[in-house]
Amino acid sequence: MVVGAPEPVRCPGVDLMGRTTFPGIYVAGNVNDLVAQVVMAAAAGVKTAAVINGDLLGLFDA
Numbered sequence: 471m472v473v474g475a476p477e478p479v480r481c482p483g484v485d486l487m488g489r490t491t492f493p494g495i496y497v498a499g500n501v502n503d504l505v506a507q508v509v510m511a512a513a514a515g516v517k518t519a520a521v522i523n524g525d526l527l528g529l530f531d532a
């Protein structure tokens with residue numbers, strides 16, 4: 471039997487970068503992935519921090 475990684479259990483309306491449907495509100499870690507372990511939660515925090523920085527600088531605007 472092959473056991474895969476558990477599927478993330480994500481908040482509705484949150485994109486892969488941690489943006490919520492509320493402008494300026496981001497999430498990372500277990501609040502957005504109920505089965506994340508410490509390493510995954512910390513990595514999501516770093517990624518979301520980079521996205522916040524990019525959004526503030528307008529780097530991702532079309």
Ligand SMILES: Cc1cc2nc3c(=O)[nH]c(=O)nc-3n(C[C@H](O)[C@H](O)[C@H](O)COP(=O)(O)OP(=O)(O)OC[C@H]3O[C@@H](n4cnc5c(N)ncnc54)[C@H](O)[C@@H]3O)c2cc1C
Pocket residue numbers: 498499500501506507508509511512
């Ligand atoms: C019993 C148990 C055992 C675990 N064992 C392991 C393990 O062995 N290895 C592993 O890698 N992972 C383990 N995990 C998972 C790990 O704990 C989480 O992945 C990690 O802590 C998630 O970090 P986080 O910052 O997203 O959330 P959290 O660590 O839960 O941090 C959220 C913080 O927000 C605070 N908070 C909540 N509401 C508010 C509010 N309204 N205002 C202000 N602050 C608020 C909380 O008090 C908390 O300090 C375990 C989890 C549990 C429950």
